[in-house]
Amino acid sequence: MATDQPERVQEPVLAPGHTFASVTDKISALVLERPYNWRWFAGFTIGFVLVMMLLTAITYLLLKGVGIWGINIPVGWGFAIVNFVWWIGIGHAGTLISAILLLLKQEWRTSINRFAEAMTLFAVACAGMFPLLHMGRPWFFYWLAPYPNTMALWPQWRSPLVWDVFAVSTYATVSLLFWFVGLIPDLATLRDRARHPFARIVYGILAMGWRGSAVHWHRYRTAYLLLAGLATPLVVSVHTVVSFDFTIGIVPGWHSTIFPPYFVAGAIYSGFAMVLTLAIPLRKAFKLEDMITMHHLENMAKVLLATGLIVTYGYVMETFTSWYSASTFEEFMINNRMFGPYAHTYWMLILCNCVTVQILWSSRARSSVPVLFVVSIIVNIGMWLERYVIVITSLHRDFVPAAWGMYHGTFWDYATYFGSIGLFMALLFLFIRFLPVISITEMRELVAETQEREEAREAMTQGTAP
Amino acid sequence: MSKKKTPIYGLLAEFTTTDALVEASQRAYAQGFRCMDAYTPFPVEGLAESIGFTKNRMPMIVLIGGLIGAATAYTMMWFSATIHYPLNVGGRPLHSAPSFVPITFELTVLFASFAAVLGMLGLNGLPMPHHPLFNVPRFMMASRNRFFLCIQAEDPQFDMVTTKLFLEGLGPKSVIEVPH
Structure with a gap:
């Protein structure tokens, strides 16, 4: 064989021609030199307006109580829990990209991990808000924690809701630590590049005097890898515990052993959809096409397809199990879900999550940016509907027909939900403005690896040339 | 020195x-x-x-952090459920080990992560x-x-x-x- 031909021409992870200096300058300029532009202002304004709506909705909630929402008996878990699970799920892709793909040495993760991690943090912040507001008296949230109190009471350790408190707060904390540790060398880069004295002081404080010592790097790398190793089982455990909130209860439609794996797959599915939804406009607006390449988008599309199929398998097995269980209540539940008053949400969910994603089998579709963007939005909607179907259709007709009821979100439910999307957007836009959206350090490493590989290839071709 | x-x-x-x-x-x-x-x-x-x-002492520090987390969580739950505030819930054993697993795991990860970050900063002498x-x-x-x-x-x-x-x-x- 004369030359080793690659099987398929694939887009590179990093466009050719980049050096240590060019990646450093390009990414840090996004924060330090690029002036505010109208796109940023437009996006932030939308987010900010929605945050104001959220604050209004929360204020009214605190004044009136949870009665302003659509919840009642039998459906006591309305939008609040739907939104909570949806947001937590979105967060999971960030951890998956930053931790699991790091351990698997998938170098294409490098240019998307930073903003995926930021996405995780903001999504978890939005998620954490909902159970607290749902408590009715959020100012007593500390009752959830084990603390010495005059009543000598403890949390109920056998309750999955208590497990959930620990899982979500650990997840939020570890995500923050992981993100911050990743940022330290980049903050030092910004400190060294910043011209404005105030920016230099702020980045200097945050960088904590990082100077890139070889010994420091050595410990840093160990710590970072260990954090990735810790975050990997954590992310799986968090959504498993979230699914326990449902499965430990004996409600038909919830009490099912398939929930943990299918919740985790669903979380990754919705999270990758959200990463695509964010990455596509981001790379366009900041001209990052040479760093977030088609290679990234295609790989994410493949993950989307794979997890979409797992989720579909979950729906099929759920239906099969309720028939195979021969339990009247389970059979009724699935029948009611498919043909009852909420049938439209169920079929919409099947359409969004199982049917639409099949288009990604085609490599033409995977390499078309508009198609990916539309699919990612549809999956986001589909995953929200999935949680809606699970929470509402399971509860609204459970055992005794006399206790059945209907649930509909009220204006305040929608205001809180869209307000949380606004909070997410506003935080994300602030992040884009003040911190590097791509890890500068890891891009330099990528440049070093690319250079080594090119040198090796040159040496090879020169050596074998006739 | x-x-x-x-x-x-x-x-x-x-x-x-x-x-x-x-x-x-x-x-x-x-x-x-x-x-x-x-x-x-x-x-x-x-x-x-x-x-x-x-x-490189990092791995040992993280391991110790994780073990402390696991011990803290399990001891806390065992102590409160069996000694400090025993509560009979439907005849379940007071020391219900399987129910204690999720929180033990979460606190193991939490403590190990703090050990990793604080250990790295401490050994590197940061912030400086x-x-x-x-x-x-x-x-x-x-x-x-x-x-x-x-x-x-x-x-x-x-x-x-x-x-x-x-x-x-x-x-x-x-x-x-x-x-x-």
Whole structure:
């Protein structure tokens, strides 16, 4: 064989021609030199307006109580829990990209991990808000924690809701630590590049005097890898515990052993959809096409397809199990879900999550940016509907027909939900403005690896040339 | 480490490639220098070893952190459920081990993560906003595309003239004196 031909021409992870200096300058300029532009202002304004709506909705909630929402008996878990699970799920892709793909040495993760991690943090912040507001008296949230109190009471350790408190707060904390540790060398880069004295002081404080010592790097790398190793089982455990909130209860439609794996797959599915939804406009607006390449988008599309199929398998097995269980209540539940008053949400969910994603089998579709963007939005909607179907259709007709009821979100439910999307957007836009959206350090490493590989290839071709 | 006052902090040699820096560090170590450090914009494989750093205590710290987390969580739950506030829920055993697993796991991860971050910062002596190296204007290139080797004046073999000649012999772009 004369030359080793690659099987398929694939887009590179990093466009050719980049050096240590060019990646450093390009990414840090996004924060330090690029002036505010109208796109940023437009996006932030939308987010900010929605945050104001959220604050209004929360204020009214605190004044009136949870009665302003659509919840009642039998459906006591309305939008609040739907939104909570949806947001937590979105967060999971960030951890998956930053931790699991790091351990698997998938170098294409490098240019998307930073903003995926930021996405995780903001999504978890939005998620954490909902159970607290749902408590009715959020100012007593500390009752959830084990603390010495005059009543000598403890949390109920056998309750999955208590497990959930620990899982979500650990997840939020570890995500923050992981993100911050990743940022330290980049903050030092910004400190060294910043011209404005105030920016230099702020980045200097945050960088904590990082100077890139070889010994420091050595410990840093160990710590970072260990954090990735810790975050990997954590992310799986968090959504498993979230699914326990449902499965430990004996409600038909919830009490099912398939929930943990299918919740985790669903979380990754919705999270990758959200990463695509964010990455596509981001790379366009900041001209990052040479760093977030088609290679990234295609790989994410493949993950989307794979997890979409797992989720579909979950729906099929759920239906099969309720028939195979021969339990009247389970059979009724699935029948009611498919043909009852909420049938439209169920079929919409099947359409969004199982049917639409099949288009990604085609490599033409995977390499078309508009198609990916539309699919990612549809999956986001589909995953929200999935949680809606699970929470509402399971509860609204459970055992005794006399206790059945209907649930509909009220204006305040929608205001809180869209307000949380606004909070997410506003935080994300602030992040884009003040911190590097791509890890500068890891891009330099990528440049070093690319250079080594090119040198090796040159040496090879020169050596074998006739 | 001796606290004797040295006229300068050390000598800083600037290199343009990682290979040159690794080779220079190895030669400096072979020459007998021990108080030195290398500075790079990204982690370089084998560089820490070449300046004689072998004992990485991070894994042990993280392991201990995780074990403390696990012990804390399980002991807390066992103590409260069986001794401090025993509560009979539908005849379930007071010490219901399977129910204690999720929280034990979460706190293991939480404590281990804190151990990793605080251990890394502590061993590295961070935060340290002031360092003599920041007095050198060119040192800000250490976060861009330059690679530095610094031999500190407190090294017993350090000598203003011979060490400077030695560093210049390694083929650097420049050799700079680092004031205190």
